[in-house]
Amino acid sequence: MLEALQRDAFSYFLHEINPANGLVADKTQRDAPASIAAVGFALAAYPVGVERAWITRAEAIERTLAVLRFFWKSLQGTAPDATGHKGFYYHFLDMQTGRRAGRCELSTIDTAFLLAGMLTAASYFDQDDEAEQEIRTLADALYRRADWQWAQNRGAAVTHGWKPERGFLKYRWKGYDEALLLYALGMGSPTYPLPDASYAAWTSTYQWRELYGHEFLYGGSFFIHQYSHLWIDFQGIQDFFMRGKGSDYFENSRRATHVQQQYAIHNPRAFVGYGPCFWGLSASDGPGRTVRQVAGIKRRFFDYVARGVPDGPDDGTVALWAVVASLPFAPDIVLPTVRHFQEVYPQVTGKYCFKCSFNLTFPQQSPGQPGWTSQFHFGINLGPVVLACENFRSGLLWRLTRRCPYIVTGLRRAGFTNGWL
Numbered sequence: 001m002l003e004a005l006q007r008d009a010f011s012y013f014l015h016e017i018n019p020a021n022g023l024v025a026d027k028t029q030r031d032a033p034a035s036i037a038a039v040g041f042a043l044a045a046y047p048v049g050v051e052r053a054w055i056t057r058a059e060a061i062e063r064t065l066a067v068l069r070f071f072w073k074s075l076q077g078t079a080p081d082a083t084g085h086k087g088f089y090y091h092f093l094d095m096q097t098g099r100r101a102g103r104c105e106l107s108t109i110d111t112a113f114l115l116a117g118m119l120t121a122a123s124y125f126d127q128d129d130e131a132e133q134e135i136r137t138l139a140d141a142l143y144r145r146a147d148w149q150w151a152q153n154r155g156a157a158v159t160h161g162w163k164p165e166r167g168f169l170k171y172r173w174k175g176y177d178e179a180l181l182l183y184a185l186g187m188g189s190p191t192y193p194l195p196d197a198s199y200a201a202w203t204s205t206y207q208w209r210e211l212y213g214h215e216f217l218y219g220g221s222f223f224i225h226q227y228s229h230l231w232i233d234f235q236g237i238q239d240f241f242m243r244g245k246g247s248d249y250f251e252n253s254r255r256a257t258h259v260q261q262q263y264a265i266h267n268p269r270a271f272v273g274y275g276p277c278f279w280g281l282s283a284s285d286g287p288g289r290t291v292r293q294v295a296g297i298k299r300r301f302f303d304y305v306a307r308g309v310p311d312g313p314d315d316g317t318v319a320l321w322a323v324v325a326s327l328p329f330a331p332d333i334v335l336p337t338v339r340h341f342q343e344v345y346p347q348v349t350g351k352y353c354f355k356c357s358f359n360l361t362f363p364q365q366s367p368g369q370p371g372w373t374s375q376f377h378f379g380i381n382l383g384p385v386v387l388a389c390e391n392f393r394s395g396l397l398w399r400l401t402r403r404c405p406y407i408v409t410g411l412r413r414a415g416f417t418n419g420w421l
Contacts, residue, residue: 001339002389003052005324009353009385010049012377013042016352018095022067025095027376028352033092033101037110039067041383043117044231044397047124048390061131064121068138071114074098076145080164087146089114091161105161105169108151112182115143116231119407123400143406148186148194156201158186158194175205176219180249181228188410199414203241211310212262216255217241220308222282222322223384225253229328230387232407233398236419248419254329261333263309264318270297271316272371273360276333277340281307281314282322284357284381285374292363301362316361317372320354325384327392352377353385 016025023034024042046060055063074083081099083089088111092101122139125132153159157172158179173179183202186194209218219225228234234249242248264279283306291300301315308314320341327334341348341358347369348358355374362372390396401407402420411421 001335001342002327002393005338005353006048006386006389006393007052007054008351009321009382009389010045010052010054012352012379012382013045013049013386014055016377016379017042017063019063019066021070021098022063023070023093023095023098024379026092026380027356027378029376032095034095034098035092035110035379036089036107037091037113038379038383040110040113040115040117041379041387043067043114044120045383045386047120047400048386048396050124051390051394051396061125061135064125064135065131065138068118068121068135068142070098071142072138078164082164084111085162085164086150087111087142087144088151088162103163103165105163107161108158109160109173109179109182111146112179112185113227115146115185116181118142119404120231120397120400123403143185144189144191146185146189147192148189149192151186152194152198156195156197158182158198158202173202175202175207176217177224178227181231183414184228184232184407184410186410187413188406188408190406193413196413199239203239206241208245211259212266214255214259214262215245216247216259217245217249217252219256220281220311221306222256222260222280222309222319223306223325225256225329226322226325226384226388229253230325230384230391231397231401232411233391233395233401233420237411237416237421238418239415243417250329253326257326257330257333260309260326261337268310269314269316271314271361273316273318277337278318278360279337280318280320280323281309282319283307284317284319284322285376285378286315286317286357287359287362287372294361294363299361301359315359317357317359319357319381320348321356321381321385324354325388327388331392347373350377352382354381356381 024038026032026035049055050060090100091104091107118139122136125135153168160169160171207218261279264274267274286302357374360371
C-alpha cells in the first residue's frame with residue numbers, strides 16, 4: 001500500500017514541472033504558478049525516486065541541475081518582478097519566466113524548504129563526476145547567499161518575509177511552528193548566521209498544553225508538527241526547552257498526532273464522519289467561504305486555511321495527506337486511517353495519490369458523491385507524503401541530513417544535544 005501511495009505522490013514531481021527550469025507547479029489548477037516550497041520538496045524527493053528505481057540517477061541529476069542553475073542565475077534585487085532578494089525567493093514564481101508571480105511576498109519559510117531540498121541534493125549526489133560536483137557547488141553557494149541577518153530586520157526573531165512595495169512584513173517567527181527547520185538553517189549559516197538570541201526569541205512564546213490526556217508543545221495545525229521532521233530526525237535530540245520537559249520534538253509530534261485523532265473521536269462540533277479513522281486538520285483547500293444550513297445547523301465553511309485542533313478553524317474538512325505525513329510518529333493509527341479512506345471514500349484519491357482535502361459535512365455536490373472533495377493536488381501536500389513514507393520505510397532523508405554540516409552546526413548552535421548529535 002505504501003509503495004503505491006508514495007509512488008503516486010512522487011509522480012506529481014515528474015509531470016507538474018517546467019523541465020527547462022525545474023520549477024514545480026503549486027497545484028494542478030490550470031495556469032497555477034510555481035511554489036518554491038514545492039521545488040524544495042521535489043529536490044528532496046528525487047533521491048527517493050532514484051533509490052526506489054522510479055527514475056534513474058541521470059534523470060534525477062538532470063532535474064536537480066535545472067533547478068539549481070535556474071536559481072543561481074535568477075534575478076536578485078529590489079525590482080518588483082525579480083525572482084528573489086538577499087538570497088531569499090518569492091513564495092510563488094511564474095512557471096515560465098521564474099519571476100515573481102503577482103504581488104506575493106519574499107518568503108523566509110518557503111525559502112527554507114527550498115534550501116533544505118538543495119542541501120539534501122548536495123548530500124545525496126556525492127560522486128566525483130562533473131555533474132554531481134556541480135550540484136554540490138551550486139547548492140552550497142545558494143545556501144551561503146541567504147542573508148539571515150537581513151531577514152531579522154533589526155529584531156531578534158526572523159520576519160515572515162518582505163515585499164519591495166512596502167518592506168518587511170509585520171509578523172515574525174515566534175512560538176512553536178514550522179520554523180524549526182528555518183532556525184536550524186539560519187543558525188548554521190557560515191556567512192550570515194542568526195545569533196543565539198534569535199532562537200531564544202522563537203522559543204520564548206511556546207505554549208505547553210494538555211489535551212485529551214496528552215501533554216505537549218502546542219501547535220494547532222497538523223503541518224506544524226511535520227514539515228521540519230521531513231528533513232531532520234529529532235528522535236533523542238533535545239534543545240533547552242525539550243530537555244526541561246523530558247521529551248523531544250519527535251515524541252511531541254507523536255502526541256500531537258494522537259491529539260488530532262482524539263479530537264475527531266470527541267468531535268465537539270459534531271461534524272459528519274469524524275472518528276478514529278477520519279481525522280487530520282491542517283492547512284488545506286476547502287469548500288469555499290460560505291455559510292450553509294446543514295441538518296438544521298448553521299455552518300461556516302472556508303477555502304484554503306490553516307485548520308487546527310482544538311481551537312479551529314474547523315469546518316469539517318480533513319486533509320488525508322497530513323495524516324500520511326505523521327506516519328513515522330504514529331503508524332498504529334495512521335495506517336488504519338489510510339486504509340479506511342481508500343476503502344470507503346475512493347473519491348478522495350486522484351491521479352497523484354490523495355487530493356488535497358475532503359469534507360463530508362458540506363452539502364452533497366453531485367449524485368453518488370457525498371460531501372465535498374477538493375479538485376486539486378498540491379505539491380506541498382504530496383512532497384510530505386513522499387518524504388514521510390520514505391523516512392518511515394528507510395530513514396533516507398534523515399540519514400542525508402545527518403551528513404549536512406550546516407544543519408548539524410545549526411542544531412548544535414541552537415542548543416541541541418544527545419542522540420545522534
